[in-house]
Amino acid sequence: MKSFATAPLSATSLSTASSDRALLASVQSISFGVHIVSLVFGLAGLLVVLPNAEFIAALPDIGQTAFRWSMAGGGAVYMISGTIAIALYAYRQLGLWHTLSFAIPALTVSISAELLGTSTGFPFGQYHYLSGLGYKIAGLVPFTIPLSWFYLGFSAYIVAYQGLKTITNGWRVDLGAIIFGSVLLTAWDFVLDPAMSQTTMPFWAWDQFGAFFGMPYQNFAGWFGTGFVYMAIASLLWRAKPQPWNELPLSLPLSIYLANFIFATVISIDGGIYPPVLLGLLLGVLPVVWLHRLATR
Secondary structure (H helix, E strand, O other): OHHHHHHHHHHHHHHHHHHHHHHHHHHHHHHHHHHHHHHHHHHHHHHHHOOOHHHHHOOOHHHHHHHHHHHHHHHHHHHHHHHHHHHHHHHHHHOHHHHHHHHHHHHHHHHHHHHHHHHHOOOOOOEEEOOOOOOEEOOOEEOHHHHHHHHHHHHHHHHHHHHHOOOOOOHHHHHHHHHHHHHHHHHHHHHHHHHHHHOOOOOEEEOOOOOEOOEOOHHHHHHHHHHHHHHHHHHHHHHHOOOOOOOOOOHHHHHHHHHHHHHHHHHHHHOOOOHHHHHHHHHHHHHHHHHHHHHHO
16 A cells, blocks of 8 residues: 555656756756847947937837836846856756855855955955946945856856866866866956946946056956865865766856857957957867867767
8 A cells, every 4th residue: 555655656756856857947048048138138238229329319218218227237137147047057967065065155255355356456456346237235346246256157167177077087177177267267357357347338447557458467366366266165165075977068158158258259349459359269268168179079
């Protein structure tokens, strides 16, 4: 009698688990789609709509209202959607422990560095955030900024980790993933920072003039150091509770990294800022594509 009673329950549990997995996969795909659409609309707004005041003036009232909303919250939407997509990917592929043990260091270290940077100038240099990226923590740093550190950092780290695992092992994989992940993160900023601080509607401004297209070289040391610290913490936490995994589907983290790189690249090229794009290609796009090919060959 007991075996007959438990069989339907087990089947129901399996069906529920399968349904939950399918739901998470759907939400991940939708979030990624929203992320890409937000990037495209952001480019259209920054490069086409904003420079043409007559186009905005010709919009009906509902169009102007929608435009104001998109300019006020569009940046937040693309970072929130990217975070949801990567968080669900990490949870589905690696589990809750590995997701949180990367996300928590990434969020806490990055917001600490950003609050310190906007208050003292260390470790990035003197700068301040403008509007368009959401509510500011302590009136200084938009809450979406640490989210971008998480989803871009995780994307860079996991592709590096999986690629290096095919050519080495042990602590070399961890150290290599930390170094490559931090370099990939910094390479993205080579293109992002000049673009987003000098576009038609800048999202932050530099109070300290620097030799690298208006920003100090210190900024990139700060980026590399911040990424290195939280990736190192995450790596140690992952080692504390090892979970062996073989091949992972890397199309999502690779697509997230490349999409965000392309977004910044298009803005930079529109502004005639070319050397950072070349640096980003050499230190970001080429290595991440190479690492991805190692992982999936």
